[in-house]
Amino acid sequence: MxxxxxxxxxxxxxxxxxxxxxxxxxxxxxxxxxxxxxxxxxxxxxxxxxxxxxxxxxxxxxxxxxxxxxxxxxxxxxxxxxxxxxxxxxxxxxxxxxxxxxxxxxxxxFEGFDDSVPPPPLASVLRAELERESRRFAEARGYVLDWDAVSRLDDEALVNGIAQIAPFDVAAKQALLETPTIAERADLLVQFLNFFARGDEDDTTLQ
Incomplete structure (x- = not known):
């Protein structure tokens, strides 16, 4: 391109x-x-x-x-x-x-986006934290997920999959899209999962 x-x-x-x-x-x-x-x-x-x-x-x-x-x-x-x-x-x-x-x-x-190759793996601590916060968020909202299948996803599929399906507002979704690295996206996801778990997605907006 x-x-x-x-x-x-x-x-x-x-x-x-x-x-x-x-x-x-x-x-x-x-x-x-x-x-x-x-x-x-x-x-x-x-x-x-x-x-x-x-x-x-x-x-x-x-x-x-x-x-x-x-x-x-x-x-x-x-x-x-x-x-x-x-x-x-x-x-x-x-x-x-x-x-x-x-x-x-x-x-x-397309300048400035290093998207041509898969990213390096997440640090194990960050991966574990993301899975833990995802489970807490799902339980708080009453979502039923196959956690064994989730745990088998590679880091990129896990991070981007959560970013795609989580009921965050448009501003939060955009922030996730614009993060430079998968590690930064995972860290931001942990913050959003914690934030949005405390309120209803219909009346909680990230400013």
Whole structure:
């Protein structure tokens, strides 16, 4: 990929995080995003996932997202799609393109993101702390999980999987996406799990 000036078609969706080497299933039903998927399949299968900052129309966007490749696609008879995105690398939004397409397009840079290779393992103490806080959070919320399966996940899959499914607010999710290393993301997750376990996700917002 070039270092700058990369044109990306984007899907702004709050709370939907994509990380390098992770997977994100999506059900595509809005006409503009059905057009986005159709266009991506005809080109390079890439879609940029990015979170909106607000609820305006169109919403303002955060500066950092993650580009994914459509790894699986199911085209339904009524024009909808079920797709699975495989994360490639994070990107930084440079500018928005005045495009004639129904979906938004941006110029993006991939500089500054070392996402091409898997990260080194977490320190055993941090891994244990993350598993412990995850269990406490799940028990506090009444979630039932297969903890044996969780314990078998590699560090990257564990950290990013929790970041994807945890019911944190958009600001917290964005902070997790933007952490430079997996260790820093795991440490931040421990803090968020502790913080959000003390309140309801509907009325507890990280400022």
């Amino acid at each position: 070039a270092s700058s000036g990369n044109r990306l078609s984007i899907f702004p969706l709050g709370g939907a995080l994509l990380f390098p080497r992770s997977h994100l299933p999506l059900h595509i039903f809005e006409p503009r995003y059905r057009a986005l998927v159709t266009d991506a399949l005809a080109r390079d299968r890439r879609i940029g996932m990015i979170q909106p900052r607000d609820r305006n129309e169109p919403p303002a966007l955060f500066d950092v997202g993650c580009v994914g490749r459509i790894a699986k696609v199911e085209a339904l008879d009524d024009g909808r799609f079920n797709i699975v995105l495989e994360g490639l690398t994070r990107f930084r939004l440079l500018s928005e393109i005045d495009a004639a397409t129904p979906f938004r397009q941006i110029e993006a840079s």
